[in-house]
Amino acid sequence: MQxxxxxxxxxxxxxxxxxxxxxxxxxxxxxxxxxxxxxxxKKTKQQIAQRYRRENKLREAAKQQAQEQxxxxxxxxxxxxxx
Amino acid sequence: xxKWLHPYAKPxxxxxxxxxxxxxxxxxxxxxxxxxxxWALLFSPADYQQGDSFRIFYIHVPSATLSMGxxxxxxxxxxxxxxWQLRLADASAxxxxxxxxxxxxxxxxxxxxxxxxxxxxxxxxxxRLTSQLILLFLFLGVIALHNAFExxxxxxxxxxxxxxxxxxxxPIIKYSVEWWNTLHQGATVSKMGKPSMTLEMLWPFIFSxxxxxxxxxxxxxxxxxxxxxxxxxxxxxxxxxAIKEGS
Numbered sequence: 001m002q003x004x005x006x007x008x009x010x011x012x013x014x015x016x017x018x019x020x021x022x023x024x025x026x027x028x029x030x031x032x033x034x035x036x037x038x039x040x041x042k043k044t045k046q047q048i049a050q051r052y053r054r055e056n057k058l059r060e061a062a063k064q065q066a067q068e069q070x071x072x073x074x075x076x077x078x079x080x081x082x083x
Numbered sequence: 084x085x086k087w088l089h090p091y092a093k094p095x096x097x098x099x100x101x102x103x104x105x106x107x108x109x110x111x112x113x114x115x116x117x118x119x120x121x122w123a124l125l126f127s128p129a130d131y132q133q134g135d136s137f138r139i140f141y142i143h144v145p146s147a148t149l150s151m152g153x154x155x156x157x158x159x160x161x162x163x164x165x166x167w168q169l170r171l172a173d174a175s176a177x178x179x180x181x182x183x184x185x186x187x188x189x190x191x192x193x194x195x196x197x198x199x200x201x202x203x204x205x206x207x208x209x210x211r212l213t214s215q216l217i218l219l220f221l222f223l224g225v226i227a228l229h230n231a232f233e234x235x236x237x238x239x240x241x242x243x244x245x246x247x248x249x250x251x252x253x254p255i256i257k258y259s260v261e262w263w264n265t266l267h268q269g270a271t272v273s274k275m276g277k278p279s280m281t282l283e284m285l286w287p288f289i290f291s292x293x294x295x296x297x298x299x300x301x302x303x304x305x306x307x308x309x310x311x312x313x314x315x316x317x318x319x320x321x322x323x324x325a326i327k328e329g330s
Contacts, residue, residue, distance in 0.1 A: 001125055001126060002125060002126060002127070002128060002129065003125070009124075009125070012135040012136070012138065013129060013134045013135035013136075014134070014135075015134060015135045015136035015200055018136055018139065018196045018197065018199060018200050019135060019136060019138050019139055019196075021192075021196045022139045022142060022143065022192070022193040022196045022197065023120075023124075023139075023142065025189065025192045025193070025196075026142050026146070026189050026192075026193060029185050029188060029189050030185070030189075030298065032185075033181070033182065033185045033302060034302060034305075036181075037302055037305045037306050037309070038305060040306075040309055041305060041306075041308065041309040041312075042329070044309050044312050044313050044329075045312060045324065045325045045328050045329025046325075046329045046330065047316075047329075048312060048313075048316045048321060048322060048325035048329060049322070049325040049326050049329040049330045051316065052322045052325060052326060053326075
């Protein structure tokens with residue numbers, strides 16, 4: 001152990017501000033990077049799942065619409081094209 | 084001869100393989116870094132000239148050298164992506180850019196905080212400092228290009244070309260302290276032959292350095308997997324993962 005007391009440890013021989021600034025910024029930046037990386041991983045999964053569900057819903061809707069309409073009055077109605 | 088390598092070029096295999104490695108890399112990184120940092124702050128001796136400000140060394144040097152290491156890794160990936168059109172190489176290059184930017188930033192801030200008490204100034208347009216600042220701008224440029232195009236292949240190409248052009252900066256950073264008469268000191272650890280450091284300082288440095296390496300590998304794996312998912316969003320296996328884990 002290089003320091004006699006906790007105060008001496010924080011003072012860092014007079015360089016406390018610079019040492020703790022360095023270690024503080026480093027810890028903060030690394031923490032931010034890790035959190036952002038994990039968050040964007042989660043977010044990407046959510047977005048893909050969302051898009052997949054939306055596509056499924058549209059496909060289901062299109063199928064249902066096709067079943068409800070009989071082939072005869074298909075020409076009568078001006079139905080929009082399904083996306 | 085290289086047939087056994089083929090399955091690893093499949094995004095799905097790579098995704099699951101890196102997923103298995105992440106916890107181990109993360110644990111190793113936490114252990115090594117804790118040992119290194121506690122040793123550096125509490126037990127390593129103060130420098131006979133610089134006193135306790137020397138303790139900044141244990142995070143400044145790893146972040147600075149590894150920021151260059153990340154750049155070289157990114158450049159190799161960019162080269163593979165441009166020459167052989169490897170989509171995974173492109174994904175890994177995109178994954179590494181933000182990590183490199185963060186570690187370059189850390190090296191600049193810790194360097195400034197070390198420079199103020201030792202040199203009397205936070206910043207000086209010294210060759211080493213300036214070239215390291217250019218490295219930060221290169222990383223930021225690569226990130227911007229990756230996000231500038233909707234089409235990931237095009238974005239990867241543009242970012243890859245910038246990455247390869249920027250490689251010229253790496254030897255400039257490395258040899259800046261030898262080519263120019265600068266304020267920044269020369270190499271301490273990687274000197275040819277014996278490092279000019281006492282073992283009491285070298286050991287915590289090695290632990291800290293290895294901890295940084297595994298930390299970078301861990302974050303690279305996490306971001307790499309995100310890139311794989313984002314680039315294969317229309318594949319069935321990605322959608323299955325997304326539905327299972329993303330909702």
